[in-house]
Amino acid sequence: MRRKITVIVIIIVCFLLQNTIFKSLAIASVSPNLLIVVTSSFGFMRGKKEGMAVGFICGFLIDIFFGGIIGFYALLYMYIGFLNGFFRKSFFPEEVRLPMLLIGASDFGLNLVIYFFQFFFRNRTDFGYYVVRLMVPELIYTIIVTLILYYILLKINGHLEEIERRSASKFV
Numbered sequence: 001m002r003r004k005i006t007v008i009v010i011i012i013v014c015f016l017l018q019n020t021i022f023k024s025l026a027i028a029s030v031s032p033n034l035l036i037v038v039t040s041s042f043g044f045m046r047g048k049k050e051g052m053a054v055g056f057i058c059g060f061l062i063d064i065f066f067g068g069i070i071g072f073y074a075l076l077y078m079y080i081g082f083l084n085g086f087f088r089k090s091f092f093p094e095e096v097r098l099p100m101l102l103i104g105a106s107d108f109g110l111n112l113v114i115y116f117f118q119f120f121f122r123n124r125t126d127f128g129y130y131v132v133r134l135m136v137p138e139l140i141y142t143i144i145v146t147l148i149l150y151y152i153l154l155k156i157n158g159h160l161e162e163i164e165r166r167s168a169s170k171f172v
Contacts, residue, residue: 002163003160006156008057010153011035011038011054011058014035014038014058015034015058018031019065022034030137032146033107033110034145035058036106037142038054038058039058039084040081040084040099040102040106041099041153041157042081043055043081043083045091045157046085047085047088048082048086049085050085051080051082051083053081055077055080055082056074058073059074059076062074062077076113077110080109084106096150099146100150103150104142107138107142107143111139115135
């Protein structure tokens, strides 16, 4: 129960930070995607199921407040959490390269899918402009913010796992 409450608080805090403070700190009208960092991190730290649950909640928040179609972002973020969950066995807390690569790939993949469904199918085919002006700057900004946010999420996850281990040892 403690883990669920903590994860929900993390999601809400990152959602609020992403849409308030980081919107005002936008560089060239691009801000980092903190929710993709949270979804990807919990996917490869905790596995497919938790990655999907966190992704669904993150995407659903975006759908409720900013989406035109309820469920579009929830589905995308859920898939991202699921796909990152495949790397749980490859995850080592002290290694930062894999998380950075996965978060970067997740952000790029998310923006690619968004481009195809929201721009390309509406006959807005200037892909080069979208990549240079939106995708790459957001990717770089997200990876820079990931350097800080990932370690915070890693510490919180480690603390929660320690509490879970202690409480499990009491019953054995």
